[in-house]
Amino acid sequence: MITTNKHQERNELLKAFFYPLIFVLILWMIKAFELIFHFPLTGAGIIPRNLAHLPSILSMPLLHADIAHLFSNSGPLFILGGFIFYFYREIAWKVIVWIYGLSGLWLWIGGRDALHIGASGLVYGFAAFLFFGGIFKRSTTLMTVSLVIIFLYGSMVWGFFPEFFPEKNISWEGHLFGFIAGILMAVYYRNEGPKAKEYHWEDDDDTEDENAYWVSDNSADKTMLDKDAHPTHFKRG
Numbered sequence: 001m002i003t004t005n006k007h008q009e010r011n012e013l014l015k016a017f018f019y020p021l022i023f024v025l026i027l028w029m030i031k032a033f034e035l036i037f038h039f040p041l042t043g044a045g046i047i048p049r050n051l052a053h054l055p056s057i058l059s060m061p062l063l064h065a066d067i068a069h070l071f072s073n074s075g076p077l078f079i080l081g082g083f084i085f086y087f088y089r090e091i092a093w094k095v096i097v098w099i100y101g102l103s104g105l106w107l108w109i110g111g112r113d114a115l116h117i118g119a120s121g122l123v124y125g126f127a128a129f130l131f132f133g134g135i136f137k138r139s140t141t142l143m144t145v146s147l148v149i150i151f152l153y154g155s156m157v158w159g160f161f162p163e164f165f166p167e168k169n170i171s172w173e174g175h176l177f178g179f180i181a182g183i184l185m186a187v188y189y190r191n192e193g194p195k196a197k198e199y200h201w202e203d204d205d206d207t208e209d210e211n212a213y214w215v216s217d218n219s220a221d222k223t224m225l226d227k228d229a230h231p232t233h234f235k236r237g
Helices: 002-016 018-037 057-062 066-088 092-110 121-136 140-160 173-188 205-215
Strands: none
Touching: 002 018, 002 066, 002 092, 018 057, 018 066, 018 121, 066 092, 066 121, 066 140, 092 121, 092 173, 121 173, 140 173
C-alpha cells in the first residue's frame, strides 16, 4: 500500500510540472524561430491604450527581448507553475488564466506608453498567489511553500523599483499588475484548493462506561432487590 501511494504521488508530481514545462518549451521555440529566421516578433507586445495592441494581451508573455530575458523567466515559470498545478490541482487552470488575462489587461490600461514584452508578470502573479494562498489557508504545507517562495524569489521585490536598474528597461508595471492579480486570486480562491487539517477529539469511552451506573434511569440498577426477600435477623449466641 505504501509503495502504491508513493508511486501515485510521484505520478502526480510529474503531471503537475508537465504543463509548465510545455509552456517554457513553447517560449524557447518562439525565441529560436526569431533567431534562426531573423524575424523578431517583439512588435506583438503591448502598447498601453493602443487598440491595435489590445490582442497583444495574449502574445506579450510569449515574447522576450533576448536569451538572458527568457532564461531569467524560464526557471521561475517552471517551478512556480508546477507548484500551482501540484497544490491547487482543482483550480490551477482557473488561477493561471485569470492571472494571465488580468495582468495583461491592467498593463494595457495603466502601463507607460512603451512596448512591453515578457512573462515576468506571470512570474510575479504565480509567486504572489502561492505566497498569500498559503497564509490565507493557514495550511502548514502551503505556508512552507510560502517560505520557499520567499527564499527563492524574495529578491523579486526589487523589480518594483526600476530606478535601482537604470541600465535596464524594466516593465515594473507588468510586475506590479501581475503581483496584484496573484493576490486577488489568492483572496478569491481562499476557500478552494487544499484545506488545513482539522483535528477532532473523541470522548473517552472508558469514562462513559465508568459513569454509566450513576446516569442510569433505572432504579433497579441500583437496588436489584428480590420482591420476595425478607429481612435477615441475627441472634446472639
